[in-house]
Amino acid sequence: MSPQVQMEFTTADAIVQELVRAGVTTAFGIVSIHNMPIYDAILREGSIHLVCSRGESGAVNMADGYARATGKLGVVITSTGTGAGNAAGSLIEAWAAGVPVLHLTGEVASPYLGTGRGYIHECKDQLSMMEGSCKKAIRLRKPEQTAAVVRQAIQDALAAPSGPVSLEIPIDFQSAIIPNHPLEEVRFPAQSNHLALDLPKEILSKITKARRPVIWAGGGVISADASQEVKQLAELIGAAVITSQSGKGSIPEDHPQCIGHFAAYELTKKLLKDSDLLISIGVRFRGNETANWKVTVPKEHIAIDADWQAINRNYEVTHGLVGDAKQILHKINQELSKKELHPDPVYLDEVQSVRQELRGALRATLGPYEQILDGMRKVLPRDSILVRDVTVQANVWGSRLFEIYEPRTSIHASGGGIGQGLPTAIGAQMAFKDRQVVLMAGDGGFMVNVGEMATAAQENLPLIVVLFDDAGYGVLRNIQDAAYGRQVAVDLLSPDFVLLGQSMGFVSTRIGSPDEFVSALENAVESKKPTMIVVDMEAVGPMAKPFGGPPGAADAFKPRKL
Template identity: 75%
Template structure:
């Protein structure tokens, strides 16, 4: 609801005008003396909902989760210096995941910028810090340029390769009186994407003639809204589909051709060695997902990506197709429909067999947690958004065996940082209020942003937290045991999480077996209230096989000559 507007039009008003023009409905942040004019302008304009986080790190993660779950621009507002520094780690995560995000931060008053005189909240070189954490960082120099600079920042965040853009505005410039004027963009960025991709005929023939094709689908498929086109391509070719962690949901994981997020498993490596064609779509080929690039790929590799620099960065491509994945796949599917593509039923059967083998192999390691996995998938709606912090259960089965059926319903920490799951889940829930959002987290990482539980309660979000409590850093324990045969700095004193959650207005319960978990998860899903289920891992018992981290993790830390 709009309130009475001030007479003068300021830089802050120009910022908000551009946010509204870009369709922004929600902004996250922490108010400060170095961003108050922006907050006041948002209040006066009246159409943007402000979410007040308990820390800048959490605010960025919320904007990140909102953007990943909705496909819209995430917006976060922080203070100068320490506030911007608190945001930096979470901005690195948004950069690693290619999340379109606008970070608005204050700066010291322009006469003192770069002087080192000790102006409150001063940072030696905030812009460089932000450039290191983001896709790009911009400093507003003149108030009259505000509309153009903000619009440029938004467009850069949304342009592939998408990523966070930080815009710093000195505090004196935020309240500067400027003229309100019309800034018309002649180029329509959306229509620029609406072109017909021209696929060379010889390439179509090459693809059609492949007998053992594999598609590797990454987050770029989801960013381009190209999931249906990807599935169409897979079905026409009879291809196996491997997904990256970010690509989960690009094809329904109950599809018989979906291998899933199992690229680094030995059975998948053997399968790839016998493939005659790889089509990668929007894949970064991250080190931890490819055994540090030791997963073999076919010599014939067609790479599709919107980022020119992605081609040949990690795996050599014989042909690179640069552009919007949806357009390229649409054109490719249409061309292949005109060809006589012969699928080999024996190859489809081999894909189905590999799919079953991988899942059966991993299930055997879960022990009592197999009931947790099956209970979650049976109880939760198909479109549940599963957010995973870095923890043993999330890494082992949350990221592989819990089936994802739709794009934007699987969110994880691409950069590998712990503790970002809770605020990310909050942002996802704010963006998708009608959906069920479930967070899988471990006690160690969870404590990093535990204060954001109050933010969830304040917004009355029906988020469900499944907290696996083993009083320590479980992943690191196992890696240290394998690498050194001993442990250090991994044991933690856990609080009474039930009392802690209840003090933050959550319904909470501690459980010690699978039957209790299933029962409490049903209650939490039906209540539509902020809920936490604390899993007492000592009471539940160990997994059948300890998780030793990503393939090769223990070996990497053993002493060796370089």
């Protein structure tokens, strides 16, 4: 039975028309009495696939994962009040990671906004709540302006530095009949980026003269699609390449000059301290990645970023280049290619030695999990997308030793919140159903959004969940032991995860050894069905050295005078 044709053009139709114009083909969310006209308009238009999540928090994570995997706009639709509040935490994660997400939320009927009269789903000040969670929050104030407001919201989400934008539409506006007049954007030929065309000679001179250069590549490299340019620059000048968590994939991690995500480790800190030039590209220099800014960077520091406010925010910059990293790096590489450059072979040997020592030392802490790590990398295709929730195994080796070879194949919670991995992985798998997406999660965090397993099964996604089960919050256990010598509120009663997975439509198995794990993973990749592998950490055994959290984590919680 075909959908009933609606002859009148409404605000909801204008919203959908703008989404289609922006190339949106997938949207995530939960239908509600405060967004039903938008859902109906999507149904009638027919080109956007709706993914029905089990919670607003998960829906935002799905849109986030979709956007990170594709580089396109993620779209999520939630209800008002409590529904919008449920979305807020996940919007904060998208904000922390700079992910372009458009959050469409309803609002109470316009005459009741701010009255406190108890209209269903009413929130005291929803717009302020969304503003605190997003790059920007907007309220549609006149139905006839819908196309312009939605188009601006999309542009704001995508504009560097990208981030989530929340747009609230009062429910009475959504069904309002409005004119469908064309809205055309008048474009003139784009002006060339001045910095990319006319780089200061002093910058090129300093890059050319550097004998011990280091490149620190962040998420801005991925956002700007500048990975090839980073690799070329590193090879031209013989630089070591450090990556942030978000910058993994900026350079293939099997490249001999790639140090990787090890910035706060002692060997890397020494390499940085002895360096004569740092080139940072799209790096936020987060506290947990710099031992709360105790990592020392060289005096000469060239920073490239799309965000004016990033310059000098955490580390002093001697030369700031604000603009598109791909264009800027292309121009730098073009100029350097004209010169006679002779990277120091002794320094390159040192870089490779540091790279190997870091990996060797970390491997020595893994115990039986080293075989699981190697099995994952051997079995999974090179272009697999690895999503990591906040858990011991993800932090210790999933984010450092599992090699990432391509941009947008490494996704992790930038804001540090647990439980967002499963829906984020679902979003990434929705984007690429023909590629393998694997989630690393711990039992504690996994339970936060466990209901989204049903979403993955409903969409018949070939998602593989690797669930490390230690019956509690493993990271916090170790930090508490180091800080206090005791534990509190970290032991959890978990369900039978195999039965739970099976009830949710996942092929599920529990393994107790690395050999069993590798066999189960091979079967999962082969089956192309939703699969969960539960790693019984008690049976597998402990790591050779417990993970105590980020550098200095335990010290921060010991009693001290302020």
